Amino acid sequence: xxxxxxxxxxxxxxxxxxxxxxxxxxxxxxxxxxxxxxxxxxxxxxxxxxxxxxxxxxxxxxxxxxxxxxxxxxxxxxxxxxxxxxxxxxxxxxxxxxxxxxxxxxxxxxxxxxxxxxxxxxxxxxxxxxxxxxxxxxxxxxxxxxxxxxxxxxxxxxxxxxxxxxxxxxxxxxxxxxxxxxxxxxxxxxxxxxxxxxxxxxxxxxxxxxxxxxxx
Amino acid sequence: xxxxxxxxxxxxxxxxxxxxxxxxxxxxxxxxxxxxxxxxxxxxxxxxxxxxxxxxxxxxxxxxxxxxxxxxxxxxxxxxxxxxxxxxxxxxxxxxxxxxxxxxxxxxxxxxxxxxxxxxxxxxxxxxxxxxxxxxxxxxxxxxxxxxxxxxxxxxxxxxxxxxxxxxxxxxxxxxxxxxxxxxxxxxxxxxxxx
Numbered sequence: 001x002x003x004x005x006x007x008x009x010x011x012x013x014x015x016x017x018x019x020x021x022x023x024x025x026x027x028x029x030x031x032x033x034x035x036x037x038x039x040x041x042x043x044x045x046x047x048x049x050x051x052x053x054x055x056x057x058x059x060x061x062x063x064x065x066x067x068x069x070x071x072x073x074x075x076x077x078x079x080x081x082x083x084x085x086x087x088x089x090x091x092x093x094x095x096x097x098x099x100x101x102x103x104x105x106x107x108x109x110x111x112x113x114x115x116x117x118x119x120x121x122x123x124x125x126x127x128x129x130x131x132x133x134x135x136x137x138x139x140x141x142x143x144x145x146x147x148x149x150x151x152x153x154x155x156x157x158x159x160x161x162x163x164x165x166x167x168x169x170x171x172x173x174x175x176x177x178x179x180x181x182x183x184x185x186x187x188x189x190x191x192x193x194x195x196x197x198x199x200x201x202x203x204x205x206x207x208x209x210x211x212x213x214x215x216x
Numbered sequence: 217x218x219x220x221x222x223x224x225x226x227x228x229x230x231x232x233x234x235x236x237x238x239x240x241x242x243x244x245x246x247x248x249x250x251x252x253x254x255x256x257x258x259x260x261x262x263x264x265x266x267x268x269x270x271x272x273x274x275x276x277x278x279x280x281x282x283x284x285x286x287x288x289x290x291x292x293x294x295x296x297x298x299x300x301x302x303x304x305x306x307x308x309x310x311x312x313x314x315x316x317x318x319x320x321x322x323x324x325x326x327x328x329x330x331x332x333x334x335x336x337x338x339x340x341x342x343x344x345x346x347x348x349x350x351x352x353x354x355x356x357x358x359x360x361x362x363x364x365x366x367x368x369x370x371x372x373x374x375x376x377x378x379x380x381x382x383x384x385x386x387x388x389x390x391x392x393x394x395x396x397x398x399x400x401x402x403x404x405x406x407x408x409x410x411x
Contacts, residue, residue: 123333131297135290137325139244
């Protein structure tokens with residue numbers, strides 16, 4: 001993917017646009033394939049949006065018939081699609097698992113390691129409030145006596161962390177402990193650099209989050 | 217039998233997973249009625265005879281039926297909420313009148329709240345750097361090519377393109393347009409992509 005033609009990088013930026021794009025791509029891939037929500041990569045997304053803005057301006061400077069303009073526009077719309085799809089996947093997860101996500105996120109905010117961006121968190125809270133008030137006004141308020149109480153925790157949908165995923169190791173990882181259901185014996189395995197596996201999501205969740213493996 | 221009505225309700229919601237049906241006010245009212253009468257009977261039995269153990273099982277069965285009814289009603293609402301969400305992504309913040317009629321008042325209220333919430337989230341994207349080119353409801357499908365051929369299904373009048381050109385959309389006319397600019401019109405049914 002050749003993007004850097006028309007982009008002048010500012011001096012103080014240390015990483016190139018290509019690296020940012022790569023990591024956005026990885027984040028997108030992981031987010032699509034992981035059953036639970038992953039830590040946000042807002043810095044990367046914002047950086048990319050800035051570049052898109054920059055490139056759009058550059059393209060507009062070119063004459064309309066220029067072939068380069070067409071190619072760059074195509075490239076841009078691909079990147080835009082990727083970013084949109086990434087953000088949308090996150091939104092869908094937030095909507096589906098909104099109750100457990102909000103509870104977990106409150107704890108994470110206290111420790112400073114939040115997974116959602118402030119805007120996403122606001123969205124999640126608003127969404128769950130709306131859902132609650134809709135359920136209440138549509139049905140619960142009309143129920144007899146004590147039936148009208150709503151236990152949000154009973155309604156919660158949890159992501160299936162036991163599902164299996166395909167993954168590729170970016171670096172060598174030692175000592176991944178797999179829980180065996182039948183024999184009650186934990187198995188420890190080693191992931192070689194560049195090797196591919198099918199594993200349960202739960203034991204490798206941390207590795208996905210710190211970028212040691214890539215879901216494929 | 218207890219809970220028969222509510223199962224019919226759920227079956228109805230399941231039958232067309234893709235489309236949304238009329239909000240079944242009448243059936244919900246019937247279920248609620250059943251619940252009210254069950255609740256009343258339970259209350260009577262529980263108060264009347266604290267020493268009569270034979271009633272205990274009856275009360276319990278009724279209570280389970282009540283819980284089940286409640287859970288199924290909530291499931292019905294929830295499945296409809298998911299369908300309404302897809303409507304927001306497909307039609308945008310304004311629903312066509314025929315779709316609007318399928319929703320109950322409460323649901324319509326929820327729809328507009330959902331819509332505002334989504335809109336304010338989208339506004340926050342890129343606002344730090346002053347960029348506002350991201351609309352998540354566009355770009356639903358991966359872009360295959362920059363321009364597509366479209367057939368105009370209805371008279372729409374003039375359309376100004378991003379580069380300043382103005383074209384007239386007349387019924388049955390064919391155009392070769394940038395994909396990004398006709399997505400909304402395609403979803404509104406004014407344009408149709410020719411494959």
